[in-house]
């Protein structure tokens with residue numbers, strides 16, 4: 001399984017204009033591109049090659065158009081800043097639709113719209129929507145091209161920024177066309193910022209449309225995205241394909257597409273543990289995936305920070321790959337202490353979006369340094385200092401960078417690994433202990449199904465509100481949420497009970513009475529992982545509680561953490577948990593009659609155990 005970096009098409013060396021003829025464009029693809037172009041009416045169609053030459057030319061073009069700012073090459077080589085429209089800064093969940101034929105298949109947690117009616121609406125929106133712009137045809141592979149779990153797709157987009165970002169985040173190039181020619185199913189993904197230009201009309205730095213549509217048609221494996229240029233709304237390989245569409249493919253074919261980090265933890269004895277972790281948006285996946293443990297002898301290799309595809313295999317184990325080739329990570333909070341690997345990774349070859357700009361032409365964001373440098377320009381392009389009372393970087397400011405630049409990256413980013421442990425995380429100021437171990441697969445699925453977390457800036461809307469985010473997939477599951485749980489239960493039945501991943505609920509975000517975090521987090525999270533590794537190898541002990549097993553305080557003791565805080569981190573408060581279980585019951589009550597009996601059983605058992613606690 002070869003690793004492909006950014007901007008290299010090993011199969012094509014000629015001039016971009018000769019690309020389609022030279023590599024041979026599959027007929028069905030050529031026809032589809034022609035149909036969409038006839039409808040959206042771009043000035044030009046560019047078959048994106050992904051070569052370094054073409055990447056450099058597009059970077060120059062976007063700089064000339066004011067859509068990218070080239071950062072100081074002496075401080076931050078081959079790196080750029082993009083400033084979005086202030087109304088286009090995050091995923092738009094209220095405008096995200098699952099258009100299944102049967103509304104029940106979208107389930108109670110997705111916005112459903114009747115497919116034919118949605119197609120008519122989209123057709124009107126996309127008519128002429130690319131006028132005055134270039135339409136890029138971006139063939140991409142999720143997972144190494146031709147790999148056993150890999151899937152291909154093609155994104156049509158009128159955004160150069162999205163094209164450059166997709167080149168970093170996926171494997172693009174003519175090898176993907178060969179896969180399509182060979183008969184691989186491919187996902188059709190159409191993206192327009194929805195801002196056509198009349199002849200002579202001046203462009204803006206971040207074209208977009210106040211009216212947005214992020215639409216998935218699960219049965220036909222199609223994606224239509226209109227009006228936004230930002231992240232998960234616009235890089236359609238990511239959430240739209242690799243989670244919403246892929247989750248449906250996985251349901252139909254017996255595998256899972258999940259919002260998970262993937263890492264290899266290596267013990268001082270050299271034993272490798274593969275860990276996958278589902279945490280809601282902006283709840284710590286990137287940071288955990290790049291962890292440099294504060295424990296002597298322990299090491300982490302990063303495999304993925306956002307998406308994992310998991311498959312039960314004949315050997316009775318659950319195997320996983322990261323289908324992406326890059327990271328689209330949260331900038332604020334990232335610094336040399338919290339995530340040194342990321343800081344090293346971001347030294348060059350990075351597109352930053354909505355961070356602040358320094359007087360020297362470098363980047364800054366909240367948390368990068370304790371004291372901001374003088375002469376900062378904020379994410380909207382205005383002069384800024386701390387007295388402004390507004391953040392210099394948008395809270396959902398992000399970096400886009402190829403995985404090959406990550407110093408902790410595993411040698412083969414797209415390789416399949418057998419999963420030993422699955423974490424379910426979330427942001428909870430109270431109630432949820434640092435870590436609890438599930439009693440078995442069904443209890444683990446229950447822990448995943450009942451994740452609740454405080455909302456973050458990764459999506460539009462109010463932050464800090466606790467909401468249920470089952471499997472951290474609330475905004476990303478392409479089908480009925482309860483069918484997703486049933487699918488997890490079925491997958492578990494195919495695993496060897498001795499080799500199936502153990503499951504854990506974790507919470508780095510429990511707070512003390514003053515509102516500060518009880519747990520130091522970041523590099524100290526290694527202590528929790530080491531305990532989990534000890535549980536897998538049979539060396540670590542645990543205390544049983546009503547909600548699962550917790551570590552002995554000695555096993556997670558972090559420097560500077562007094563005994564009182566340590567015990568509060570592991571406390572299971574029966575009063576809080578009686579309340580919590582009733583909230584879980586309410587949530588289960590709202591998903592309807594597709595709730596698997598195993599989970600109503602788990603809930604009943606949880607009630608009894610808490611009542612006795």
Ligand code: GTP
Nearest residue numbers: 281282283284285286287330332333458508521522
């Ligand atoms: P998405 O890319 O949105 O899916 O998010 P993610 O889950 O990868 O989140 P990420 O690791 O980027 O973390 C988001 C925010 O949480 C950042 O501001 C981090 O600094 C902060 N964070 C991450 N880990 C910890 C931790 O252990 N403790 C605390 N207190 N904050 C953390």
Ligand code: SPV
Nearest residue numbers: 091231232238239281458
């Ligand atoms: C998330 O919101 O979970 C992200 C960022 O990872 S985005 O790609 O915009 O969805």
Ligand code: MN
Nearest residue numbers: 259281282306
């Ligand atoms: Mn994410």
